[in-house]
Amino acid sequence: MYPAAFRYYRAATLEEATSILSQAGDEARPLAGGQSLIPLMKLRFARPALLVDLNSIPGLSSIKSEQGVVRIGALTRHAQLAESELSQLIPILHDCAAGIADAQVRSRGTIGGSLAEADPSGDWAPVMLALSAEVRTQNSKQERTIALADFFKDAYTTGLANGELVREVAVKVPAKNSGGAYIAFKRCASVYASASAAVQLTMADRSTCEQAHIYLGCVGLVPVHATAAEAELRGRELTKERISAAAEAAMEAAAPQPDMRGSAEYKKVLVKHVVKKGLEVSLLRSRGEQVEVSHEYVGRI
Amino acid sequence: MNTSVGSERVQIRITVNEQVHEREVEARQLLVDLLRETLGLTGTHIGCDTSYCGACTVLLNGQPVKSCTLFAFQAHEADVKTVEGLSHNGDMHPLQKAFVQCHGLQCGYCTPGVLMSSYALLSKNKRPTDDQIRKALAGNTCRCTGYQNIFKAVRSAADTLAAGKQ
Numbered sequence: 001m002y003p004a005a006f007r008y009y010r011a012a013t014l015e016e017a018t019s020i021l022s023q024a025g026d027e028a029r030p031l032a033g034g035q036s037l038i039p040l041m042k043l044r045f046a047r048p049a050l051l052v053d054l055n056s057i058p059g060l061s062s063i064k065s066e067q068g069v070v071r072i073g074a075l076t077r078h079a080q081l082a083e084s085e086l087s088q089l090i091p092i093l094h095d096c097a098a099g100i101a102d103a104q105v106r107s108r109g110t111i112g113g114s115l116a117e118a119d120p121s122g123d124w125a126p127v128m129l130a131l132s133a134e135v136r137t138q139n140s141k142q143e144r145t146i147a148l149a150d151f152f153k154d155a156y157t158t159g160l161a162n163g164e165l166v167r168e169v170a171v172k173v174p175a176k177n178s179g180g181a182y183i184a185f186k187r188c189a190s191v192y193a194s195a196s197a198a199v200q201l202t203m204a205d206r207s208t209c210e211q212a213h214i215y216l217g218c219v220g221l222v223p224v225h226a227t228a229a230e231a232e233l234r235g236r237e238l239t240k241e242r243i244s245a246a247a248e249a250a251m252e253a254a255a256p257q258p259d260m261r262g263s264a265e266y267k268k269v270l271v272k273h274v275v276k277k278g279l280e281v282s283l284l285r286s287r288g289e290q291v292e293v294s295h296e297y298v299g300r301i
Numbered sequence: 302m303n304t305s306v307g308s309e310r311v312q313i314r315i316t317v318n319e320q321v322h323e324r325e326v327e328a329r330q331l332l333v334d335l336l337r338e339t340l341g342l343t344g345t346h347i348g349c350d351t352s353y354c355g356a357c358t359v360l361l362n363g364q365p366v367k368s369c370t371l372f373a374f375q376a377h378e379a380d381v382k383t384v385e386g387l388s389h390n391g392d393m394h395p396l397q398k399a400f401v402q403c404h405g406l407q408c409g410y411c412t413p414g415v416l417m418s419s420y421a422l423l424s425k426n427k428r429p430t431d432d433q434i435r436k437a438l439a440g441n442t443c444r445c446t447g448y449q450n451i452f453k454a455v456r457s458a459a460d461t462l463a464a465g466k467q
Contacts, residue, residue, distance in 0.1 A: 002330075005309055005327070006307075006329060007328065008328035008372075008374060010374075020306055034372070035370060038352075038372070039351055039352050041329075079364065102441075103365050103421070103422075103439070103440055104358055104366050104440045105367070105440065107366050108366055188439075190353050190355075
């Protein structure tokens with residue numbers, strides 16, 4: 001399958017890319033990893049007249065840690081993140097990066113591309129929301145910082161203006177008494193998840209929860225903030241019953257669409273499972289325990 | 302808009318199996334089509350053509366990628382390795398020999414992609430665990446469902462290479 005013909009431009013700087021993209025408007029698309037855009041172009045669901053390649057722009061794929069804040073360049077590949085030291089420091093990032101699609105897609109797909117595409121089933125959005133991350137963006141005139149909570153407007157729609165690009169994602173390193181996990185369930189490796197949950201718990205002591213962040217993926221047009229589930233946990237002792245009650249509350253917050261990945265009822269049951277497991281793993285990690293988890297699928301649980 | 306920005310044709314220089322090629326390609330040409338149609342390297346197969354099955358897997362600067370989901374221009378100034386690049390002076394790579402010995406293929410359509418994913422794994426991990434092998438092959442679909450023998454072949458090749466027998 002060949003995409004429709006397009007003109008290609010290899011941008012040398014971010015300023016040049018944003019300037020060309022803002023002049024070209026809807027006719028142009030930026031190319032990062034291309035793992036969503038290229039399949040869409042092959043099916044001719046996307047027919048950009050101009051593709052502006054961001055891959056030769058220097059400095060967009062570095063991971064830097066300064067004063068408790070980690071800055072991840074927009075063109076950082078999932079595989080690069082999975083293998084980075086950072087993913088030891090913030091295990092929820094490893095859960096996500098190491099399990100997205102398959103090894104081939106992880107070699108190419110980028111974190112900035114994933115966030116900017118805002119696919120309702122995208123993996124990075126719930127994870128970065130649970131970490132209260134920010135995106136730093138740039139257009140031809142200015143730079144700005146957008147809290148991720150204000151970034152996602154609708155399915156495939158962000159607060160990025162015409163010609164504005166994500167430059168990096170900034171994440172505060174969670175405190176020592178904090179633990180997080182990302183659990184996604186999918187039908188097989190190469191596909192998007194059917195339901196996912198990103199959890200980050202901060203504990204007052206070994207068993208009392210001080211703060212909880214829970215975001216659900218795939219079960220709404222944008223990630224669902226499970227506030228009732230968080231309220232079940234905040235200030236409370238995290239007993240088995242408490243965790244189950246929070247998982248039930250998260251299930252109630254989910255608003256999934258039935259599709260080829262399953263019925264709405266089935267996805268709600270998955271939400272309960274991924275939230276429960278996410279909470280259990282987060283609790284163990286908040287105590288400094290090493291737990292390895294990643295995307296789950298049939299044959300690999 | 303300014304129609305002078307960009308071009309429908311792109312000059313690229315890529316190294317495939319250690320041989321340098323300079324070509325002017327259509328911007329929309331996919332890497333798999335450059336390999337198969339332009340360079341005649343038909344060992345790389347097109348399976349689903351939707352970035353699902355992994356039959357088209359090649360190595361780009363040592364990393365496994367789906368060549369049906371990459372434009373040829375994205376391999377500009379890069380090293381590409383295809384299944385044709387595995388054998389050496391007509392002698393099969395230990396991975397290929399293991400696939401023969403373990404009956405790691407039936408119809409063979411997915412095999413080039415499976416071999417390249419396996420090769421990528423063994424290049425960076427000399428002693429993979431069973432789980433690491435399964436995870437490395439998760440993006441390769443075999444419709445003959447010969448997964449058990451594929452796994453055995455990769456396990457066998459990894460053990461052979463780690464023992465330094467080849």
